[in-house]
Amino acid sequence: MxxxxxxxTEAPAGVADVLAAFSDKDYWLARLEAYGGDSMxxxxxxxxxxxxxxxxxxxxxxxxxxxxxxARMLPGDTTIMRTETWRAxxxxxxxxxxxxxxxxxxxxxxxxxGTMVLxxxxxxxxxxxxRGSLEVRIPVVGGRIExxxxxxxxxxVPQMQRFTAEWIAGKA
Numbered sequence: 676m677x678x679x680x681x682x683x684t685e686a687p688a689g690v691a692d693v694l695a696a697f698s699d700k701d702y703w704l705a706r707l708e709a710y711g712g713d714s715m716x717x718x719x720x721x722x723x724x725x726x727x728x729x730x731x732x733x734x735x736x737x738x739x740x741x742x743x744x745x746a747r748m749l750p751g752d753t754t755i756m757r758t759e760t761w762r763a764x765x766x767x768x769x770x771x772x773x774x775x776x777x778x779x780x781x782x783x784x785x786x787x788x789g790t791m792v793l794x795x796x797x798x799x800x801x802x803x804x805x806r807g808s809l810e811v812r813i814p815v816v817g818g819r820i821e822x823x824x825x826x827x828x829x830x831x832v833p834q835m836q837r838f839t840a841e842w843i844a845g846k847a
Contacts, residue, residue, distance in 0.1 A: 677810040678821035680789075682829050683802065686836035688843045690763075690793050690801045694772050696843055697761050698722045703730060709838055710831065718756075727762040753782035761791070770795070776807065784812040785820075803836055 686693070696702040700720050707715040711734050718731040736753040761774040771794045778787035789807020796802040809824055811817040 676818070677808040678818070678825050679806075679808045680825045680828055681804070681806045682832045683804045684833040684836050685796050685800055685802050686840040687800045688840040689799050690770065690772055690795055692843045693793055693801055693839055694726070694728070694761060694763060696839055697730070697759075698726075698728045702839070702842055703732075705842060706835065706838060707732060710835065725762070727760065730757075730759045730761075732757050753780060755780050759791075761793075776805075778809065785817075786810055803832070805832055 688696075698720075700717070703717050703720055707717055714736070715732060715734045718733055719729070720731075721729045723729070734755045734757075736755060756779050757776060759774055759776045761772055764771040764773055771792060774791035774793070776787075776789055776791065779785070787807060787809035789805060791806075792804045794802050794804075805828075809821050809828075811820040811824075813820065
């Protein structure tokens with residue numbers, strides 16, 4: 676049974692600035708280093724002529740990176756693959772951006788998917804809402820793994836938005 680999540684966070688960076696960061700390879704390399712070190716790689720970054728951004732990353736989930744109970748439930752060669760797609764909505768640079776994501780894993784029967792909306796908030800800031808679901812199809816323990824990952828998503832999304840705003844501010 677999939678576990679659903681809905682996370683909303685605000686960051687002190689505008690929509691256009693966040694989208695510009697998402698299309699910058701240096702941003703992704705810095706973000707992956709900050710949130711995964713050498714276990715995460717940028718597999719591809721494609722910026723289409725219309726401004727659509729497609730990012731593919733992978734993460735090697737070594738046993739020492741996971742809590743003991745979760746680590747014992749997963750094989751030692753688990754790799755998580757993520758794809759994010761972002762596109763501006765309308766011609767207004769201060770408008771919204773919509774995205775979607777997929778998560779798959781090699782070594783674990785699991786999947787995830789969802790949508791993302793980035794919209795203007797107060798002056799110069801943006802609000803990000805991520806809705807999705809995650810399913811780990813391992814009898815008996817799949818629900819525990821799902822709960823752990825969903826809790827991790829709820830913690831990391833606000834941290835990543837702060838990281839993005841700080842990265843943007845550092846480039847200014």
